[in-house]
Amino acid sequence: MSSPADLDTTLSDIRIGEVSHTWAKTQKIKSFHFSEIDSTNLKAKLDAFNDETLTEQMTIYFADSQTAGRGRGSNTWSTSKLGSQLLSTWSFMLQDHVLPTLSPLIGLALFRACSATWPFLNFSLKAPNDLYINDKKVAGLLIETISQADDIRLLVGLGLNVISSPEAVITSTSIIEELPKNIPLLAQDWISFLERFLFETSIAIQLAAEPMNTTVCASLMYALNKSPLLKDKFTHIDGQGNLTTAAKKTNWSEL
Numbered sequence: 001m002s003s004p005a006d007l008d009t010t011l012s013d014i015r016i017g018e019v020s021h022t023w024a025k026t027q028k029i030k031s032f033h034f035s036e037i038d039s040t041n042l043k044a045k046l047d048a049f050n051d052e053t054l055t056e057q058m059t060i061y062f063a064d065s066q067t068a069g070r071g072r073g074s075n076t077w078s079t080s081k082l083g084s085q086l087l088s089t090w091s092f093m094l095q096d097h098v099l100p101t102l103s104p105l106i107g108l109a110l111f112r113a114c115s116a117t118w119p120f121l122n123f124s125l126k127a128p129n130d131l132y133i134n135d136k137k138v139a140g141l142l143i144e145t146i147s148q149a150d151d152i153r154l155l156v157g158l159g160l161n162v163i164s165s166p167e168a169v170i171t172s173t174s175i176i177e178e179l180p181k182n183i184p185l186l187a188q189d190w191i192s193f194l195e196r197f198l199f200e201t202s203i204a205i206q207l208a209a210e211p212m213n214t215t216v217c218a219s220l221m222y223a224l225n226k227s228p229l230l231k232d233k234f235t236h237i238d239g240q241g242n243l244t245t246a247a248k249k250t251n252w253s254e255l
Helices: 004-009 018-024 039-045 101-115 186-205 212-226
Strands: 030-034 059-063 087-092 123-126 130-133 136-146 150-163 243-244 247-250
Touching: 018 030, 018 059, 018 087, 018 130, 018 186, 018 247, 030 247, 039 059, 039 101, 039 150, 087 130, 087 247, 101 123, 101 130, 101 136, 101 212, 123 212, 150 186
Parallel strands: 030 059
Antiparallel strands: 059 087, 087 150, 123 130, 130 136, 136 150, 243 247
């Protein structure tokens, strides 16, 4: 079985899902790993309120390959080489309903986690759910809440190109493709990313109980305005997730 240290070995031998599953088990987090599955999101939905997971505050689903991975709306997530991506759904039991601003807060959580792990890479957010390095997409989020009686679960689907990106998608990239030639993808860096993403996401869930504060709004605007693809820079973001440019005002939920 792979261990986190295996990231320091030959890239062709690495299975990001398996390595991440090993990390979760070490952290005593309930998790599942599949060599192939239709969708981690669909599996998380099926399991959301069953006896095995109902008592779990958090469960993570990892896969090496998805046959029906999807993004927001009718979008699909393109699979690259087997095991080269983080294909995952993070399922959280919520104590109460959250505001729609949870979506940008989770996006900011991903931006912060990646920026903290690889501060020399030029990450930016593209609303409503994509993470870019320079002008190429490296990750996508799918955020949903589902409920049954009084129980509420948040499902955060995260697809991150780590070792390679889909060859058919010329606008995509991966972490390794963007790393400087003298900087490898270290096992400790990957573990740091997983831990930081979990931390930032947990904070985002807490913050989603009320409108975004001024610090969060400023941080979100910074992450969005870093994008070289953005034609009209945002001049203001308010606590309800309204995005203002010189030309118009749009709510995050309308994107």
